[in-house]
Amino acid sequence: MASIHMSNEEFFTRLAELFDSRRNKGHGTVFLTQKRLTYAFDDETDFPPSAEKVSDDPLWDLHPPHPVPVLIRATDGASKEKRRDRKKDDKVKLSTIVQPDALDSFYVRYAEICKTGMSALKKRDRSKRKKVAKKKKAGGVDDGNKA
Template identity: 35%
Template sequence: MKLVDNDTFLQRLNELFASSVERGTIWLTHKRLTYEDGDTSMKAGDGSLDTREYPCLLRATNGDDIKFSTTVQPGELNKFYSAYGTLLKSSMGTLRKRDKKREKMRSEEAAKRKKRMTDPIPIDGPKRGNGRRSRQRKIHAALKQQASQAKFKEREEAAKRAL
């Protein structure tokens, strides 16, 4: 990964956004940069708060061949983030819209499954003769529905206990 200065980072990021208008993904990461390998906690060894200021590391990549990063010193953060924010806002117009049709279809299917799970299955028909197989299928479906309801309740209880 190539380390560049702040202005070059912004220029190359703008070019990366421009190159991925039609197709592609861009990953941006931010993290606090520490130089020592030891303790990275926010508290010093004696229990008092750590008053040191750390630079910020920003990385950008398209996942393939373009990878670059920059470090921003604490005194330059406001200036850098104002330029960085402007660049991100101008590039947000090129984002692809979400496929709401597919999301709607999936939510409707989930609602149908939930309704099937909660609706009782009426068991009717003769025990013998014509319609016996239909009755047996309904009994089997009712047992399967009860098992899935019990499993759902167990999952809910486990989730409540986890909180």
């Protein structure tokens, strides 16, 4: 089961590619999802607990015995039918499992990639005057921000 998911490193590079392809297209969507990993992909960890354990303690998930990995997914949100019409490559689906001890370092890099990837969002406005100028000549001001 674990082979479906990619390593954190690969996920980052593929996610950056996903953001890039969105940028090249000019429009589009990137979905990022995170949730607790709820199926046992490793026999060593007893998670999720068996049905008997759950019936004994319905709130078992509030205090798991070990920290639980987090599943991170990314997709371009294209439905398969839509893609089929365009005869382009398949829907992009990325997923990775972040182990609890790697969580903090993962999110540092994750934030970096998201920051660079989400370039179409509004840049910080210095003043209202500049806001007007920005709209008139968007290119020049953007260069100024980067420098």
